[in-house]
Amino acid sequence: MKAAAPLVGELPGCPPGTLFEGRRALSEAGVHRPLQAGIAGTALGGAVSVVLSGGYEDDQDSGHQILYTGEGGRDPRTGAQTAHQLLTRGNLALARSHLLGQPVRVVRRVAGATYRYDGLFLVTAFWHEVGRSGYRIWRFLLESEATLESEGPTAATAAPDRHATTRLRRLSRHAAQVKAWHDHTCQLCGLRLSTPAGPYAEAAHIRPLGQPHGGEEPGPLA
Structure with a gap:
């Protein structure tokens, strides 16, 4: 019988x-199925x-916001990072x-073998960079869904400067629905990007930002 x-x-x-x-x-309890892996899920789902x-x-964990390091590249005996991480398996x-x-559900180890379920978080950004040990790692910005809903649109600044763009906090599920309606295709230029995780589209702007477009920074939301 196929597992649910x-x-x-x-x-x-x-x-x-x-x-x-x-x-x-x-x-x-079904909160986190794997007995060892830190990420549960599938590349498709x-x-x-x-x-x-x-x-x-x-x-890096500041409570409502987490910079989560992807899986892979660690020596199983020492736990040291000894290889680059890939955008596969849990990272994907x-x-x-x-x-x-x-x-995604977030669970924290709070003491010894005691774990605490801390609610739902949204993956609001991801990128790769060189970690402390000199190997490429994947980083995922996780933000508390409850905090995002209560605070409303505010500027997000946790991503490194070289990756930073003007990005407004929003409920990702709503943005995902809009992107799906337009088949992840830019409504300005018609471009549709593909990634190993699937088609990718970022937030749209009425006027393009940066060079060579020369668009203005967006003002506060009404």
Whole structure:
């Protein structure tokens, strides 16, 4: 019998703040199925959950915003980063979640073998860069869905400057629906980009930004 697909989003009877003793308890509750991997999901369907356990030296966690390091490239004996990360498997699943506007469940290890489910987060950006150990890593900006809904549109600045563009926080699922309506095709120039995670489109602007367009920076939303 074929196993049921992982459930995306909140799980009935498991509100944020729920504690679990060990990875097996997390798996049996369906919050995060893998017993070892930090990312659960598929390249086609996107990620459904991630675990922060302090395993990657480049992770940054400020509560409602997380710079999450992708998987791969670590020595299984020492935990040191010894190779480049690839946009495959769990990394590709997180990238796919960004393109789909699909939330992921975030779990944090809080003490010893105790884990806490901390709610839904959106993958609002992803990119690659050289990490502390000198190898290429994939970075994913995860932002609390509850915080995004309560704060409304504000400038996001967590991505490195060389990757930064004028980007407004928005509910990714709404943006994903608009992109799907237009088949991820730019309504100004007709360009449609493809990535390993699927077709890609970024937020549209009434006037193009940057050179050679010379467009103006967008003002505050009404």
